[in-house]
Structure formats: C-alpha cells, structure tokens
Amino acid sequence: MVDWLEGLRRAEDGTALMYIAGEWTKASDNGSRTVYNPATGDVIAVVAEATLADGERAIRAARAAFDEGPWRSSSAHERALLLLRLADKIDEHAAELAAVDTMNNGKPLRESEFDVTDAANCFRYYAGLATKPHGQAFDVPAPSQTFVVREPVGVCGQIIPWNYPLLMAVWKMAPALAAGNVCILKPSEVTPLSALILASLMEEVGFPPGVVNVLTGAGPVVGHLLAESHLVDKIAFTGGTVTGRSIMQAATGNLKKISLELGGKSPNIVFADADFETAVDYALYAIYVNAGQVCSAGSRLLIERSLHDRFMERLVERATRIQVGDGFDPNTEMGPLITPAHMEKVERYIATGLAEGARLLCGGKRPEGALGQRGNYLLPTIFTDTTPDMRIVQEEIFGPVLVVQTFSDEDEAIRLANDTIYGLAAAVFTSDVAKAHRVVKQVRAGITWINTYHPTYNEAPWGGYKQSGIGRELGTFGFEEYTEVKQINVNLAVEQTGWYRH
Numbered sequence: 001m002v003d004w005l006e007g008l009r010r011a012e013d014g015t016a017l018m019y020i021a022g023e024w025t026k027a028s029d030n031g032s033r034t035v036y037n038p039a040t041g042d043v044i045a046v047v048a049e050a051t052l053a054d055g056e057r058a059i060r061a062a063r064a065a066f067d068e069g070p071w072r073s074s075s076a077h078e079r080a081l082l083l084l085r086l087a088d089k090i091d092e093h094a095a096e097l098a099a100v101d102t103m104n105n106g107k108p109l110r111e112s113e114f115d116v117t118d119a120a121n122c123f124r125y126y127a128g129l130a131t132k133p134h135g136q137a138f139d140v141p142a143p144s145q146t147f148v149v150r151e152p153v154g155v156c157g158q159i160i161p162w163n164y165p166l167l168m169a170v171w172k173m174a175p176a177l178a179a180g181n182v183c184i185l186k187p188s189e190v191t192p193l194s195a196l197i198l199a200s201l202m203e204e205v206g207f208p209p210g211v212v213n214v215l216t217g218a219g220p221v222v223g224h225l226l227a228e229s230h231l232v233d234k235i236a237f238t239g240g241t242v243t244g245r246s247i248m249q250a251a252t253g254n255l256k257k258i259s260l261e262l263g264g265k266s267p268n269i270v271f272a273d274a275d276f277e278t279a280v281d282y283a284l285y286a287i288y289v290n291a292g293q294v295c296s297a298g299s300r301l302l303i304e305r306s307l308h309d310r311f312m313e314r315l316v317e318r319a320t321r322i323q324v325g326d327g328f329d330p331n332t333e334m335g336p337l338i339t340p341a342h343m344e345k346v347e348r349y350i351a352t353g354l355a356e357g358a359r360l361l362c363g364g365k366r367p368e369g370a371l372g373q374r375g376n377y378l379l380p381t382i383f384t385d386t387t388p389d390m391r392i393v394q395e396e397i398f399g400p401v402l403v404v405q406t407f408s409d410e411d412e413a414i415r416l417a418n419d420t421i422y423g424l425a426a427a428v429f430t431s432d433v434a435k436a437h438r439v440v441k442q443v444r445a446g447i448t449w450i451n452t453y454h455p456t457y458n459e460a461p462w463g464g465y466k467q468s469g470i471g472r473e474l475g476t477f478g479f480e481e482y483t484e485v486k487q488i489n490v491n492l493a494v495e496q497t498g499w500y501r502h
C-alpha cells in the first residue's frame with residue numbers, strides 16, 4: 001500500500017516536524033497534536049505543536065531572512081523561476097497531495113485533485129505576474145520625474161482554515177513570495193499535513209532558509225502571536241468572522257497591514273424563467289460541494305415563489321440521491337464534516353431550525369448504518385418555510401444545510417439577498433440577461449455568478465463585502481495586497497531651491 005504521508009519530515013518518535021528557519025524542528029517543549037481522518041476517526045499523524053517560543057523563533061527567522069538574507073535583493077525573474085519549479089514539483093507529487101488532503105479533510109478525492117491542479121497553477125500565475133510591470137510613471141512639471149514602484153511588505157503571518165488545506169496555503173504564499181515577501185504560514189490545527197509536505201517541496205526547489213516557515217500549532221497561541229507581534233508586517237487571515245475580529249484587534253499594536261477572508265451566507269437567486277434543470281443542479285452543487293464547508297457556499301436558496309413547489313420536489317429528489325461516504329470511494333459525492341465537534345455544531349443548527357419553525361424537507365440527520373456511526377457524516381439537508389429573522393437564515397452554518405427563502409419580484413429578491421451581515425458571494429439564475437445584470441449590480445457581494453455557481457480563477461479577485469472580509473486574494477489585486485507603494489521623485493536639474501533669501 002502507498003504511504004501517502006512519506007513526504008512528512010518526522011522525528012525519531014514519528015512526530016511530524018515543523019519547518020522553521022530552513023530546519024525541520026520539534027516543538028520546544030516536545031509537545032504534539034494528534035491529527036485524524038474525519039471519514040473514519042482514525043489517527044493519521046502526530047504533529048509538533050508549536051509553543052510561543054517556537055513562534056518567536058519563526059518570526060525572528062523570517063525577520064532575518066527579509067532584513068538580511070538574499071531574498072530581499074532577489075530579482076522578480078529569480079523568484080518566478082523558483083515558483084515555476086515549485087509548480088512542477090506539485091504536479092509531480094499531485095497524487096500524494098490530493099490523497100493527503102482527502103485523508104485529512106475528508107473531501108472526495110476528485111475535489112482534492114482539483115485543488116492540487118489549482119495550487120500548481122496558482123504558483124504559475126504568480127510566477128508570470130512577478131515579472132510583469134507593476135509601477136506607474138507621471139508626467140510632472142519639469143525638472144522632476146516621478147514614478148511609483150511596488151515593494152514587498154516584509155514578514156507576512158498567514159493563518160488559514162481547514163476546508164482547503166493545500167489551496168488556502170497556496171493562495172496566501174504564492175502572491176506573497178512572488179512579490180518578494182517572507183512567510184510564516186500557520187495551517188489549521190486539524191489539517192496541517194499538506195502544508196508540511198508543501199514546505200518540503202519548497203525546501204527541495206531551493207527557497208532560502210527563513211523565507212518560508214510552517215508553524216503548526218493552536219490559533220489562540222501561535223496564531224495570536226503572529227497577529228500581535230511587532231516584528232510581523234502583515235497578517236493575512238482566512239477563517240471565521242469572530243476569529244477575524246480578534247486578529248484585527250491583536251494587529252493594532254504595530255498597525256500591521258491586514259487582509260481578512262471571512263465567512264458568508266451567500267444567496268443563490270433562482271427566477272422562474274431560469275433553465276430549470278440547470279438551476280436545480282447548481283443549487284445542489286452550490287451547497288453540497290465539500291459538504292457545505294465552503295466560505296462561498298450557496299447556503300441560502302432564494303427562489304421565486306411560483307417555482308417553489310416544483311423546484312423543491314426535484315431538489316429533494318436529487319439531494320437524497322447524493323452519495324455520502326469516504327472521500328477515497330470513487331462513488332462518493334459528499335464526504336464527512338471535518339470534526340465531531342463541528343458536526344455537532346451543525347446538528348445544533350438543525351435543531352435550531354426545527355425549533356424556529358422551519359420545515360425540514362430532507363436530511364437533518366446522520367446516515368443510517370456503519371457510515372453514521374464511524375465518521376462525521378450528515379445527510380444533505382434542506383429547510384424551507386423560513387423567515388428572514390431565523391438564525392438558520394442569518395448565521396453561517398458551514399455544513400450541508402440549505403436554507404430556502406422565497407420572493408415574489410426582483411426587488412424582494414435583492415432585499416433578501418442583502419439581508420445578512422455577510423457579502424462574500426451571490427448567484428443569479430435567469431434567462432433574462434438584463435435582469436441578471438440588474439440583480440448582480442445591486443447585490444453587495446465580492447464574488448458573483450450568472451447561471452453558474454462556484455467557478456473561480458487565479459486571475460480574478462476573491463474576497464467579500466461587509467463582514468465577509470477586508471482586501472482581496474488572487475489576481476493582480478491579491479498581489480498588490482502584498483506590496484507597499486513607494487513614490488520616487490527625481491530632480492533632473494541638481495540645483496538649489498531658491499526658496500530662502502539668505
């Protein structure tokens with residue numbers, strides 16, 4: 001049998017090591033954390049658990065690498081070559097990386113394979129972008145010349161969640177490294193494995209020591225340290241809105257640059273004139289991919305009232321046929337939830353929905369038999385007959401729970417769509433092009449789709465309005481978040497000002 005975890009660097013006792021200052025290291029107090037497979041509850045690895053002292057060491061290493069190492073003076077061309085080599089390494093190790101994410105996160109293998117391809121292409125995209133023009137030049141009154149350059153921000157703390165373990169690491173590191181920054185990545189406590197393998201590939205292709213550090217440990221400990229440290233210049237975070245708020249507060253001490261990719265409760269708006277089967281299909285895909293553990297999930301289905309009953313009938317018929325199971329089973333279409341604790345949180349939301357008076361159309365429970373007893377599985381769930389004030393309508397559940405709302409016209413659809421604290425994503429299904437654009441224009445969300453849901457590209461900015469975040473990842477926007485802007489004014493006639501009389 002293939003050992004998919006062969007790529008981890010381990011101590012003699014088997015503990016997977018962290019990567020700090022170009023060295024593979026245990027925790028300063030030898031502490032560790034057990035990592036589980038959510039599909040089975042089996043232990044898959046034991047990983048070093050960073051202490052504050054380890055965090056400080058990583059920060060000092062990154063600081064030294066930025067302030068004194070060769071990286072700062074590397075050319076964009078050199079950085080691009082490294083990123084391209086890394087992308088090729090990811091391709092070489094694609095099967096391993098996909099298997100590790102499925103083993104650690106539970107998502108179906110074909111979803112993980114998708115993530116790995118995306119990860120390699122993200123490095124390629126930023127390798128290309130690194131060498132493209134980034135500055136500006138102005139025609140200013142003679143004898144001056146003014147131009148603008150972009151420079152790296154410096155030491156970047158990067159904190160990521162568990163739902164896309166590899167891809168979130170890459171979305172953070174690729175633009176940061178392309179722009180010449182150094183990184184300290186803190187993966188989620190529950191899914192650190194693919195990030196550690198990525199670090200070993202980075203070491204192999206030759207990133208200088210300290211330029212990339214992977215610190216495995218607790219959010220409130222080393223994550224907080226990264227947010228708080230005065231030696232860190234920027235903090236980039238993806239995760240829950242509550243955590244994002246605490247990171248923002250911790251970051252105020254040295255007013256570090258901050259970008260936040262937070263939660264969502266995104267509306268998927270279906271008008272009666274939409275292509276029926278396409279809209280049904282995407283309504284399922286919008287919520288059940290990655291078992292609903294997607295920040296941009298279409299977790300609120302807004303359906304034109306006249307279509308509701310017919311749509312629900314078909315939706316439920318198809319939702320109940322979704323194959324729930326272990327991500328390694330090729331028949332599986334939806335995997336488990338990440339942890340027992342998270343599954344229980346989602347179950348509490350289901351109980352809340354029932355208590356609030358919403359009507360459960362399907363799911364709402366664990367599968368029957370062995371599957372329901374072993375892993376963290378929940379069946380695809382749909383609630384209708386909701387009111388806008390219900391908690392299941394307003395709050396991010398982050399599981400396979402679709403909440404249906406109805407509307408009678410365009411204005412009501414827009415009002416309901418905008419009626420949460422979030423503004424990450426939104427979609428519209430209709431065959432009326434003008435109506436689609438009118439709705440998209442009025443929806444306050446950073447990522448929108450017309451007659452589709454979920455596709456996103458390395459070239460396009462990712463991020464939210466309102467309490468879904470600050471800043472953007474990916475594309476040129478994501479690159480710019482990792483740069484400082486410097487204006488340079490040159491006097492073309494080197495002579496005195498003549499301003500003072502004596």
Ligand code: NAD
Nearest residue numbers: 160161162187188219220223224239240243261262263295
């Ligand atoms: P989380 O906020 O609990 O944890 C995210 C990361 O923050 C983890 O690495 C965790 O260790 C760390 N952390 C926790 N407390 C911290 C603290 N006090 N200081 C510093 N770091 C801390 O989120 P999660 O449960 O891992 O992920 C789910 C959430 O992530 C959802 O709300 C989801 O919407 C959001 N998410 C957003 C996007 C996006 O692009 N907008 C993408 C994926 C996930």
